[in-house]
Amino acid sequence: MADLPSAEASNQFASSLHVVRREIEHALDHAAVQLDNYSSDGSEETIRAFLEEIRQLRGTFKMLDFRAGERLCEELTETIRRSLKSGVNEGLLEASTQAVVYLKRYIEFVITGQDVAPSLLIPTINLVRRERAEKGLPEGYFFLNNLRPKLDQPSASANRTVAYRRVRQMLQLGLLGLIRGSGKRGPLQVLVRAVERLEQAARGTHGWVFWEVVSGALDALQQEDFEVTSQRISLVGQLDRQVRKLQASEGGAFNEQPSDALLKEFLYLVALAQPESDRLKVLHSSFQLTDHVRERELRVTRNDLSGPDQSALVSFARALQDEIEALKDIIDRSQRNPELAAEDSELIERLERISDTLIMVDMNPTAELADGVIRQIRSGQTDIEGLADDIIRIEQDVQAIVQSNSLKGAQVIDPVTLKEANIAVVSESVTALVMVKRAVASYVDSGDKLHVKNVGKSLRDVSGAVIFLGKADLRSMLLELEEFVEHQVMDSRVAPSAQDMDAFADAVTAVEYYLDTYDSPASGGSDALRMAEESMVQLRAGHVAN
Structure with a gap:
């Protein structure tokens, strides 16, 4: 089964799996029992019985073309076979237990229609390989795709001079930031700037497709759903070797065919991304990646994989x-x-x-x-x-x-989800208030009420949103601003005074500032609220006098 299958292929695999589901579950349950017994008695006969169950599973997975399951069974068989004489150590026992549990969960996900990809089993495969001191498989190992599609390549740049030493320094700086784990936004932007120079220099050469895909992969890693794992950092680190070759050949290496294995790994990240940028949209279309599962869905499944079956x-x-x-x-x-x-x-x-x-x-x-x-x-x-x-x-x-399929009921809201919801509410509210300010400025300049037709609704929407933040006083203020717009602007035949409109704009600006700095208590949010209240006092006094 190819990695990231289409919906049709996934359904076909699930249907085939249904036929032999009981046999697979029976074998996995027996394997788990044998592991438990071995942890108690350490008998070679017990571990051989476990190996027999794994061999049976390997044959079933091969029949189903479940390549990741088949490979995991092969790795287990080979690693344990080498350990029979000396005995299975605790690390291998833990890796074997994880393999059985994750395979069972993976089968459940496929049958219930949850988004999966064989790459979810790569960390477990590498855990087993590590017991034999073998190099780990890359994240996109099971990813199958055409690496030679027809792409409209831009014309060669007139001036292809690249300061390769400077580009390498930028790459190393970005990598160092990722390795230190001090956030991904800054380091990735440095990497993007370095790779952009290489992509432009590669135009008109054989190497352009590779650097265009790398640029797309960096776009992908900047998306919120992506975690910058050690395996992904290691992948980006391989770019330094490519730049070193370019530096040594003064750009001549651009005309060499890039490594298919490396291209495939970066293309895998592109396949997982949401097609948000123009570059990603073109790459998804050209490489026919539009039907593939995304990192957003796999992230959920990855977390569920370690839960109870x-x-x-x-x-x-x-x-x-x-x-x-x-x-x-x-x-x-x-x-x-x-x-x-x-x-x-x-x-x-x-x-x-x-x-x-x-x-x-x-x-x-x-x-x-x-x-x-x-x-x-x-x-x-x-x-x-x-x-x-x-x-x-x-x-x-x-x-x-x-x-x-979860022990926690739907009524439980975890702190991370609550934090994310707060951020979303604040972001939407700030955007709405920016639009309100623009609309009011247009009204003041032209006197045309059409500009502020939707301002009242926007203020009301923001007032509803801030309830979620527990700010009842802020909500009252926003509702009062809405009332001013509806009665003193829209319904009144007499335009409000310039002083009133200034007070209104000051209040909106102060509220916007408060929300924009909501997560930074030291940024003067309380002073902004005080300014908003003072503006409201002026506004009340002004339109009462009128």
Whole structure:
């Protein structure tokens, strides 16, 4: 199966996988058991039984053309075979365990339609290879694509003189910044400037396609979805060798055919990118990459890969559901026959077990619901119907973890997501206020109310957005500005005074400044709010006098 398949190819692979799914799961489960047994007894017979399961899986994956799964099984077989006499060490045992777990999860993702690519298994393959002191496979190893498409090449530059020594210094500076992990924006921009010079110098030569693809790969790495991993830094580091060859040949190396392996790795990054820039759009079209999965989707799958598999979630949910069913039976019996009603202590004991289990897997909101029921029972204010409703809600949350393939319910918002949402709200609000200022400036210059027709709506939208930031006073201010526009500008036959419009513009500018520096408390945000409030006082005084 080629890396980054089309939707049709993915569906075909999933259909084929369905046919042998039980056999694959059975083999993986048996392999996991053999690893557990080996960690206890260290028996050579046990590890040979594990190898037999892996060989069986390799044959199945070969039949399915699942190249990444087949390669992982080959690496495991070869590495463990070499270790039979000396014994499997802890590192190899951990790598083997990860291989079994990740293969099982990967199969689940394919069957459930989650976005995958064989490259997701590259880190695990390299973990196994490391036990034999073998060099790791590159990220795009399984990526298959035409590397010789027809591209409209720009004409050669009139002046192709390049200060190669300076370009190498820029490359090394950018690489050093990435290696130090001090953020990717600055280092990548330095790398982009260096590669742009090489791309321009390469126009009209055999090497142009390579440097154009490298430029596209750097565009890709600048996108928010991309992580600059050590493997990707190492890939960019290989450009230094290319520039050294160009320097030694005074540009003559541009006419040499670039390395296909290196071109493929940079093209893989291009394939993962969202086609946001003109260059990426052209490359996606020319290399026929439009149907490929993107880094945005793979990043989610990559995180899920290390989570519990579906069988573990099902087992956990069933255990909890059994406890909940027993609790529901007790409540039902109490409703039907009050003489046989359960003691409060029995209800509390079962609910505490449920709550403790939920806390262990970080389902805190559901655990709090169970704790609330316990408090009601202890207070002697038990409402049987209300109790039954709460139990049903707990049961629904437990069932949802199987459907969502995640232990954390949808109601839990992690801090990173919350931070990202804050950034998005602030960014959109600042953009809206910039448009408001432009519209008001156009109105002041021309007196045409059409310019401010949508200003009230924009202010109202921003006022709604700042609720998310917990700024009720700021929202009131924005609503008051909206009211001024609607009543004193749009509905009034008399234009507001210049002083009023100045006060309005000052208030909007101050709010914009506050939002733009929202994440930098030391940037004078509180002073901006104070200025906005002073402008509002002038605005109120002005239009009341009018």
